[in-house]
Structures are given as structure tokens and as C-alpha cells.
Amino acid sequence: MSAIPLSDIRPLGATVGKKVLLAVTGLVMYGFVFIHMVGNLQLYAGPEKINHYGELLQNAKPLLWTARIVLLAAVGIHILLSLQLWLKNRAARPVKYSHQDYQAATYASRTMILSGPIIGFFIVYHVLHFTVGWAHPDFVKGDVFHNVVVGFQNPFVSGFYVLAMVCLGFHLYHGAYSLFQTLGLRGPTVDKRLKVVLTAISMLIVIANISFPLSVLAGIVKLPAVSAPASASLAAGK
Amino acid sequence: MSGNDLHLTLKVWRQAGPNVPGKLVTYDAPGISPHMSFLEMLDVVNERLQEKGEEPIAFDHDCREGICGMCGLVINGVAHGPRRATTTCQLHMRYYKDGDTIVIEPWRAGPFPVIKDLVVDRAPFDRIIAAGGFISVSTGNAPDGNAIPVPKSSAELSMDAAACIGCAACVAACPNASAMLFVSAKVSHLGLLPQGQPERKARVLRMIAQMDAEGFGGCTNIGECEAACPKEIKLENIARLNRDYLAAAVTRRPETGSGGAG
Ligand code: HEM
Ligand code: FES
Numbered sequence: 001m002s003a004i005p006l007s008d009i010r011p012l013g014a015t016v017g018k019k020v021l022l023a024v025t026g027l028v029m030y031g032f033v034f035i036h037m038v039g040n041l042q043l044y045a046g047p048e049k050i051n052h053y054g055e056l057l058q059n060a061k062p063l064l065w066t067a068r069i070v071l072l073a074a075v076g077i078h079i080l081l082s083l084q085l086w087l088k089n090r091a092a093r094p095v096k097y098s099h100q101d102y103q104a105a106t107y108a109s110r111t112m113i114l115s116g117p118i119i120g121f122f123i124v125y126h127v128l129h130f131t132v133g134w135a136h137p138d139f140v141k142g143d144v145f146h147n148v149v150v151g152f153q154n155p156f157v158s159g160f161y162v163l164a165m166v167c168l169g170f171h172l173y174h175g176a177y178s179l180f181q182t183l184g185l186r187g188p189t190v191d192k193r194l195k196v197v198l199t200a201i202s203m204l205i206v207i208a209n210i211s212f213p214l215s216v217l218a219g220i221v222k223l224p225a226v227s228a229p230a231s232a233s234l235a236a237g238k
Numbered sequence: 239m240s241g242n243d244l245h246l247t248l249k250v251w252r253q254a255g256p257n258v259p260g261k262l263v264t265y266d267a268p269g270i271s272p273h274m275s276f277l278e279m280l281d282v283v284n285e286r287l288q289e290k291g292e293e294p295i296a297f298d299h300d301c302r303e304g305i306c307g308m309c310g311l312v313i314n315g316v317a318h319g320p321r322r323a324t325t326t327c328q329l330h331m332r333y334y335k336d337g338d339t340i341v342i343e344p345w346r347a348g349p350f351p352v353i354k355d356l357v358v359d360r361a362p363f364d365r366i367i368a369a370g371g372f373i374s375v376s377t378g379n380a381p382d383g384n385a386i387p388v389p390k391s392s393a394e395l396s397m398d399a400a401a402c403i404g405c406a407a408c409v410a411a412c413p414n415a416s417a418m419l420f421v422s423a424k425v426s427h428l429g430l431l432p433q434g435q436p437e438r439k440a441r442v443l444r445m446i447a448q449m450d451a452e453g454f455g456g457c458t459n460i461g462e463c464e465a466a467c468p469k470e471i472k473l474e475n476i477a478r479l480n481r482d483y484l485a486a487a488v489t490r491r492p493e494t495g496s497g498g499a500g
Contacts, residue, residue: 006440006443006444006490006493007493008447009443011483012487014483015416015455016479089414089456092347092348092415092416093347093414093415093455095346096346097343097346098343101314102462103316103462103465105413109459110460112458177459178458178459181459181476182459182480183480183481184477184480184481186477187477
């Protein structure tokens with residue numbers, strides 16, 4: 001058998017290369033969801049704090065749009081490659097076992113193709129809900145606090161946020177460590193610590209994000225009695 | 239026959255040849271000694287089938303001592319059966335109880351078509367090896383034994399990876415029918431030693447290209463392969479493969495000519 005010419009090999013077209021891109025885009029999104037969660041914590045600091053933070057981001061246009069483009073590319077590449085790999089993986093076992101008794105697989109690792117798309121739908125909804133406002137019943141541009149509190153007062157909306165974050169938790173339970181394996185960045189001295197740190201970060205992201213809708217539903221976070229300026233002008237217009 | 243004999247029910251995949259439909263067929267198997275190996279149990283069942291003029295169950299085997307990699311059955315949904323680090327030929331019937339039902343299926347993977355019953359064609363593994371799972375050496379006088387230093391830790395990791403017998407239980411157990419554990423064992427076994435360096439980059443690129451071309455799936459880091467492996471090849475080898483692949487993909491240069499080893 002003659003050797004495969006190396007010039008014919010396109011690493012990014014190979015399963016291993018695609019998986020590396022999946023890991024890199026996953027890492028970008030992992031970093032983003034962590035920073036996003038930290039920013040969200042300002043909800044507990046009241047309307048001024050979080051509205052000011054929103055304004056700060058809106059005023060840093062070059063930064064904002066760079067981040068948006070990088071994230072959009074990451075999500076797009078991640079979805080495309082995960083579907084391509086999933087199809088190839090499925091095709092590799094055309095005849096199933098009558099029964100397979102899993103020894104090492106976790107629920108999270110076997111349901112990445114379920115948790116992933118739910119997160120995908122959530123991302124679209126979330127942008128329309130809180131960024132663009134089309135999916136919001138009473139969107140006030142610039143009044144982040146108002147939008148979040150009013151948005152989460154609907155228990156179905158809040159429920160979907162909680163569901164999406166649980167899916168994110170499952171996705172990251174497998175994905176966060178998996179990506180280090182994919183990038184070859186593991187070894188006996190770091191394995192244990194890496195797993196602990198990654199699991200802690202993932203849990204923090206999920207728990208904090210779930211706490212926001214729950215706090216609104218429980219009335220812990222509510223609109224100020226004397227409305228913030230934007231809400232006041234709106235109320236006056238009625 | 240002694241009082242300890244087992245009375246089992248077997249459900250065995252029967253398929254007359256490639257490209258014909260197969261199905262699970264139920265066999266009554268009384269009088270199975272717990273001292274038998276799993277394959278000896280199948281031998282007994284086959285003798286009885288032949289006495290009745292029926293076609294015996296085809297299954298692969300050779301050494302029957304856990305070193306050749308020929309045997310391999312999915313037993314009750316687990317490649318090589320319930321014992322860790324044990325090939326099918328080394329599995330004994332004492333791990334079963336009287337009255338048990340045992341489902342026996344072949345390795346299931348697109349690249350491994352069934353030849354007959356429980357025998358599958360594992361030629362894709364040979365082609366992956368031919369694509370890069372070797373080192374090129376010049377013949378001549380034997381070199382001095384310790385002329386090339388090899389760190390002890392590298393030698394040990396390499397030997398651990400070299401324990402792979404190519405049985406393909408990793409493929410059978412992987413939900414994606416991926417051959418990554420097998421390829422990673424070969425890449426590690428050769429790549430950890432000085433003799434494996436000249437072809438290290440080309441090896442990993444070519445072996446993965448061949449693995450993909452054969453139709454195996456990709457790795458999703460699930461770990462079923464490691465759990466099924468009778469030689470306890472570790473997932474760490476797949477991380478090493480990924481690392482080597484990434485390095486090779488980024489640092490490779492255009493080929494300047496053929497040969498070099500001679
Ligand atoms: C916030 C959003 C997301 C984050 C942070 C994220 C993160 C990750 C990470 C870190 C991995 C592991 C990569 C590796 O194993 O090397 C991964 C894999 C994967 N992701 Fe995502 N992901 C997100 C959204 C999505 C979406 C929208 C989909 C929809 C299709 C998706 C589908 C998948 C699939 C199928 C895998 C491969 C699973 C596997 O290898 O077992 N992900 N993701
Ligand atoms: S027959 Fe040789 S390993 Fe089982």
C-alpha cells in the first residue's frame with residue numbers, strides 16, 4: 001500500500017482537527033458565559049449599578065462588536081462542526097446492539113447532542129428577549145434592571161431560563177474537561193485539580209444564573225417603589 | 239457432569255454471510271461446567287449443533303490465552319464481557335449463575351462488516367497500521383544495546399501502550415465506533431521512543447487520515463473504550479495523540495522528497 005501523501009491531508013477536515021475547533025470554540029463560549037455570569041451578579045446591586053454597567057458596554061462599541069463577532073463565529077463553528085461530527089459518529093455504527101451496557105459513559109456525555117441544541121435555541125431567544133427586545137412584553141432600551149425583572153416575572157419564561165441553564169450545566173459537566181482532553185492539555189499531575197476547578201466554575205455559572213429568575217419570582221429582586229427614570233417616564237406616558 | 243453445572247439460555251447473533259440479514263437465535267445450553275472458558279462453552283454448544291446437523295456458530299479465536307487479539311464478543315452489551323481487563327477467551331463461566339440468559343453479539347461498526355455470525359472483518363485496523371503504525375529501520379549490524387538513551391518513564395509508558403493487541407474492543411464499545419484508543423496506543427507506543435521520532439508527525443497525520451477514510455467515528459471523550467480494553471490502555475494516550483496531531487498539523491512542512499530512512 002502506498003503512503004497517503006501528506007500534502008493531501010487537511011487536518012481541519014479530519015475528525016481530530018474538527019474536534020480541536022469544537023474545543024476551542026467551546027472554550028471561547030465557556031469563557032464568555034463565565035464573564036457574563038459575573039456581570040449579571042450586579043442585578044443584586046440594584047438598578048443603578050447594572051444599568052450603568054449596560055451603558056458602559058454600549059459605549060464601548062469597538063469592543064462590543066468585536067466580542068459579538070467572535071462569539072457569533074464561535075457559536076456558528078461549534079454548531080456546524082458538532083453536527084458534522086455527530087453525523088459521522090452515527091454513521092459509524094449502522095447496526096445497533098440489541099442492548100448496550102455502558103461502563104463509563106455519563107448521562108451528560110451521552111446527551112451532548114440534546115443539551116447543545118437546547119442551549120442554541122436558548123441563545124436565540126435570550127438575544128431576542130433581553131438584547132433586541134422583540135420577545136419582551138415591555139422592553140425599555142437601556143433599562144436593563146427593568147427588562148430583567150419584568151421579563152422574569154413570567155414563570156414560563158423563567159422556567160425556560162432555568163431549563164436552559166440546567167442543560168448548560170450538563171453540557172459543561174462533560175464539555176469543560178473534555179475540551180482539555182481534546183487539546184491534549186492533561187496529564188497525571190494536573191488531572192484531578194483540573195477536574196475540580198472546572199466543575200466548580202461550571203457549577204458557579206449555572207447556580208448563579210439560575211438564581212436570577214428565581215430571585216425575581218420570589219420577590220427578592222423587584223422594581224423599586226419609586227420607579228427608575230426610564231420606567232417613570234413610561235408610566236407617565238400612560 | 240457435576241452438580242455445579244450451569245443451565246444457560248444463549249441468544250446468539252446468527253448471520254449466514256456479509257450483506258444478508260441476521261438475527262438473534264435462542265439456544266438452550268444445559269450442562270455447562272463453570273470451569274470452562276467462554277469460548278469452550280461455545281465449543282460445547284457447537285458440538286451439539288453439529289450432532290444435530292446444524293451449522294455451528296462462527297466466532298474468532300486463536301491463542302485463547304489473551305495475547306493475540308483475535309477473540310472478541312459483545313456479551314450482554316459489554317465488549318469482552320463483564321470482567322475488567324479480560325479478553326473473551328480468558329473469561330470463565332464461573333462468573334455466571336445457573337439460569338442466566340447471555341446475549342452474544344459481534345463487534346458492531348460500519349467499517350467491520352460481519353463475515354459470518356460473530357466474525358467481523360477487522361482489515362481496516364491493518365490498513366491503519368500500514369498507513370503509519372511502524373518505524374523504518376536500516377538493516378545491517380545490530381546497534382549497541384544501550385547506545386540510544388531512553389528515559390525509564392518513556393519506556394514504561396511506551397510499553398503500556400504497546401500492550402494493545404488490536405482486538406478492537408475499543409471500537410465495539412465506543413458509542414461512535416471510534417478507533418481512537420487503538421490509534422492512540424500505536425502513536426504513543428512508537429512516538430515515545432527515540433526510534434519513533436523520524437516519522438512521528440507523518441505517522442499521526444496518516445493514521446488519522448486512514449482511520450477517517452475507513453469510516454470510524456471521532457472521539458467524544460466518553461471513556462467506554464478504556465473501560466472495555468482488555469489491556470487497560472489509558473485515555474491519556476488519546477490526549478497524547480491529540481497533542482501530537484495538533485503539533486504535527488501546525489509545524490509540518492511541505493515534503494521535500496521521498497525516502498530518507500534508506
Ligand atoms: C454557551 C454555549 C456552549 C458552550 C459553552 C459549549 C461548550 C462546549 C464544550 C466545552 C464542548 C467540548 C469540546 C470537546 O470535547 O473538546 C462542547 C461540545 C459539544 N457541543 Fe457545545 N457548547 C455550547 C453550545 C452548543 C450548542 C448551541 C450546540 C448545538 C448543536 C452544542 C453542541 C455540542 C456538541 C454536539 C458537542 C460534542 C459533544 C461531544 O464531543 O461529546 N454546543 N461544547
Ligand atoms: S483468542 Fe487470542 S486473545 Fe483471545
